Amino acid sequence: xxxxxxxxxxxxxxxxxxxxxxxxxxxxxxxxxxxxxxxxxxxxxxxxxxxxxxxxxxxxxxxxxxxxxxxxxxxxxxxxxxxxxxxxxxxxxxxxxxxxxxxxxxxxxxxxxxxxxxxxxxxxxxxxxxxxxxxxxxxxxxxxxxxxxxxxxxxxxxxxxxxxxxxxxxxxxxxxxxxxxxxxxxxxxxxxxxxxxxxxxxxxxxxxxxxxxxxxxxxxxxxxxxxxxxxxxxxxxxxxxxxxxxxxxxxxxxxxxxxxxxxxxxxxxxxxxxxxxxxxxxxxxxxxxxxxxxxxxxxxxxxxxxxxxxxxxxxxxxxxxxxxxxxxxxxxxxxxxxxxxxxx
Numbered sequence: 001x002x003x004x005x006x007x008x009x010x011x012x013x014x015x016x017x018x019x020x021x022x023x024x025x026x027x028x029x030x031x032x033x034x035x036x037x038x039x040x041x042x043x044x045x046x047x048x049x050x051x052x053x054x055x056x057x058x059x060x061x062x063x064x065x066x067x068x069x070x071x072x073x074x075x076x077x078x079x080x081x082x083x084x085x086x087x088x089x090x091x092x093x094x095x096x097x098x099x100x101x102x103x104x105x106x107x108x109x110x111x112x113x114x115x116x117x118x119x120x121x122x123x124x125x126x127x128x129x130x131x132x133x134x135x136x137x138x139x140x141x142x143x144x145x146x147x148x149x150x151x152x153x154x155x156x157x158x159x160x161x162x163x164x165x166x167x168x169x170x171x172x173x174x175x176x177x178x179x180x181x182x183x184x185x186x187x188x189x190x191x192x193x194x195x196x197x198x199x200x201x202x203x204x205x206x207x208x209x210x211x212x213x214x215x216x217x218x219x220x221x222x223x224x225x226x227x228x229x230x231x232x233x234x235x236x237x238x239x240x241x242x243x244x245x246x247x248x249x250x251x252x253x254x255x256x257x258x259x260x261x262x263x264x265x266x267x268x269x270x271x272x273x274x275x276x277x278x279x280x281x282x283x284x285x286x287x288x289x290x291x292x293x294x295x296x297x298x299x300x301x302x303x304x305x306x307x308x309x310x311x312x313x314x315x316x317x318x319x320x321x322x323x324x325x326x327x328x329x330x331x332x333x334x335x336x337x338x339x340x341x342x343x344x
Contacts, residue, residue: 007032012177013039017184017203038205038233041178041185041193042222045171045211049079050137058142061166063088073097073164077149079137080168081108083250086120088168090252093129100130100160102151107133109250113262113297113311115277120252120313122293132158140165173212190214197240198232199225207233216246245329249318254294257317260309260328263299272302276334280314289315298334305333 009026014033022034047062049055061069063084074097078089081103093099101124103110107117108124108131124131135151135158142148147165151158173192180187186194186202192214199207209225211217224241231237250256266273276298280286286294299309310324326332 007034010177012179013183013185013206014179015183020183020203020205038207040207040209040229040233041175041201041212042209042225043174043178043212045173045217047167048170048172049167050169052079052137052140054140054142055167058140058147058165060140061164063166063168066092066164066166069164073162075146075162076100076164076166077102077147077160077162078166078168079104080166080170081105081131081133082110082168082170084170085166085168086250086252088166089129090124090127093127097164098162100132100162102132102135102137102149102160104135104137105133109256111262112250112256112258115295115297116256116258116311116313119294120256123252123254126293132160171211171217173214175212188214198238199229199241200232215241216243216248218246218248221246245325247321247325249321251318254291254313254315255317256311256313257321257324258309258311259321259324260307261299262309262311266299266308271308273299273308274302275299283314286314291315300334305335306331307334 007024009024009032011022011024013020014023015021020039022039024032024034026032047064049060066088072095076092076097076099078085078099078101081101085101086108089099089101107114108121109117121131132151135153137149138152139150140147146161146163149160151160172190175187175191175193180193183206184203185206188194193201193208193212195201195208195213199209201208207229209229210222228239228241231239245259247257247259263273263275278296280292280294286292294313297311298307300307307327310321310327312320314320
């Protein structure tokens with residue numbers, strides 16, 4: 001029999017910073033008070049949309065509610081050209097929906113290397129998915145037959161119309177209503193719980209894990225958080241999170257994957273780096289697959305050749321990036337990767 005007690009309800013912190021407690025309001029109207037030595041806040045995050053005129057009144061799909069549609073829409077505008085927007089735009093387009101993507105920054109996948117952005121823009125162009133990068137979405141309206149959007153660009157105004165509108169502009173931590181200030185827990189400007197490298201909040205008895213901290217929002221990161229908090233809270237291990245070699249994947253087709261620093265991050269850290277870009281015209285598997293539009297980019301320290309980041313757009317990029325994680329973590333050089341048979 002499980003020794004875990006599960007209490008269903010809406011929780012908020014009470015008490016004071018030295019003696020925090022949880023008050024849980026249950027569906028039957030009762031309130032259950034819980035007192036513990038340590039608390040872990042893992043309330044996650046929720047889809048967020050920017051304050052565009054008319055958007056809240058018009059309503060919109062999120063990455064979650066889009067999956068609940070029981071009929072394929074004829075057309076869709078996707079606001080957001082990062083991971084979630086790219087994945088769902090391509091999904092609906094391949095199912096037969098006419099999809100248009102709007103990214104307010106100057107390129108798709110704006111937080112990846114520029115070469116990666118150019119490659120995925122080429123893929124979307126080849127698949128007939130129109131993309132608008134760099135505009136301001138100034139208005140959204142809804143009528144019986146769908147949505148209309150007004151974009152303002154340097155060249156003038158663009159009007160878009162579609163049956164459905166998907167806002168894929170990121171997530172915000174779910175901390176509202178937890179009463180965190182009551183127990184001295186610091187919250188950032190986006191609602192994220194501020195933690196140190198051990199995942200401890202500003203209250204020595206309260207920890208935070210998963211997306212509620214605003215840190216990288218990946219399933220495998222959340223899993224690592226749980227083990228780390230248990231070791232630190234109950235074993236005093238003092239373990240710390242290290243995101244230096246963190247892999248990440250955007251599940252488009254072909255996929256985008258990365259580990260380590262992008263070139264711009266290296267420059268911001270004062271690292272003198274050089275980049276090596278390998279077009280897949282030189283990779284036999286890509287030639288056999290008849291798709292050589294894609295690439296691998298390696299960011300390496302100038303002189304030593306030590307690898308600081310690897311960025312890939314290719315079939316099975318998510319599997320390939322595991323080798324890159326080892327290369328960055330071990331401090332391998334470009335020459336070592338080439339001579340050891342590891343993918344470059």
